[in-house]
Amino acid sequence: MTKHATTAAEAGYLLCHCCHLLGRPEPGSVRPRCPRCGAVLHRRKPDSLARTWALTLTAYILYIPANLLPIMTVTMSGRGEPDTILSGVKELIVGGMWPLALLVFFASITVPVLKLLVLTFLLLSVQFGSRWRPWERTVLYRLTESVGRWSMIDIFVITILVAVVELGALATIEAGPGAVAFGGVVVVTMFAAMSFDPRLIWDRMAPKDGEVSSHSRPEGAYRMQR
């Protein structure tokens, strides 16, 4: 039996990514499926590194027009002024709304940039077989995956402004090409985070002596260890 294997992969098990059931594929099965939910099972996410690289680089490229092109144009009584992401934040600061300005700045600028940098760092660390602080890198990955959706705020703000303000001659608000690029950045980075497999971080770590798979600790004692 598999009493001494440390990981599911070593023991020949496949973990269902969807319902988290452990399964052992029949020998010779081409595309084994999860016996419980029917999802296709993989030892690791397929082509994880290549896919994540491709999506991350795409997001880097899209990030340039997202910040340079206007995300919307507000026309008040004939005068039109294009708004970029940064000028939108500035406007909030000028209006004395600095908590909201911070929020938008964080969601629209800090999060996407940090997300891309973190993904790049994780990719490089796995690529070079780094054994440096796997626990922290896994936490970074989890953060990256959960925080990405909040960058959509700006897109939603534009949607609402456009919905409410259409007063013909008095005032109009039009979306801009920067918004398309920015929406692209958010979606592509979300896919990038989803395609990265954090288990690759741990695959580079050889099992330490004395680490066994079946913990004989009492139930509920699965605590964080470092």
Next chain:
Amino acid sequence: MTARSGTGEYAVAEHTLVACHDCDLLFRKPRLQPGQKARCPRCGAVLFQRKRSGMDQSLALALTSLVLFMLANAYPLLRMNIAGRVQEGSLLTGIEELYSQGYWEISALVFVVTFLAPLAKMLCLFYVLLPLRLLGLRAPKAELVFRWTEQLSPWAMTEVFMLGILVAVVKLADLAALTPGIALYSFAGLMVSMAAGDAMLDDHEVWERLRSPREATGD
């Protein structure tokens, strides 16, 4: 989808062991009391969480969310008064307006993450939970539908949209007199009920209940 057993397409289930989805560590499945969490000893990922709540709460919240969702999309979000001219807009008018301005990409994106994904997620939950709870039966293709529910989760961005409304209100406040519409309150409620629903849904319990009869009981 092939038959459920004996095809070789399907792996054989292992119910006594479990692996961490973030680092692949293998260990014996913990027995948890309601309200307990099991974390991976190696990387700290939350592996199991037994919720104190049952399916009734999940269903009630899903129903609440559905009603609020309808209100949130049927009524105006904001009413604006500029120099005596009154205007109101809802989420769907915004999506339409974006489309008519030629930005179909943003229009489609917003439609999916604020309308389609949350709605589909609620309907999928109903489809799986109602027959399970009322009749103790598995709806046809319930596993597949419940899998969709899980995969839709990151794309249902109701709570992010609510923040977007907040920022938009602040931006508009110095432009015109604003009156919040019914939809604004509905969205606020929807955000709360969807978050509570996510927190109370014990997906492991649902998977256990959906399990085909031929498999041994785990815990």
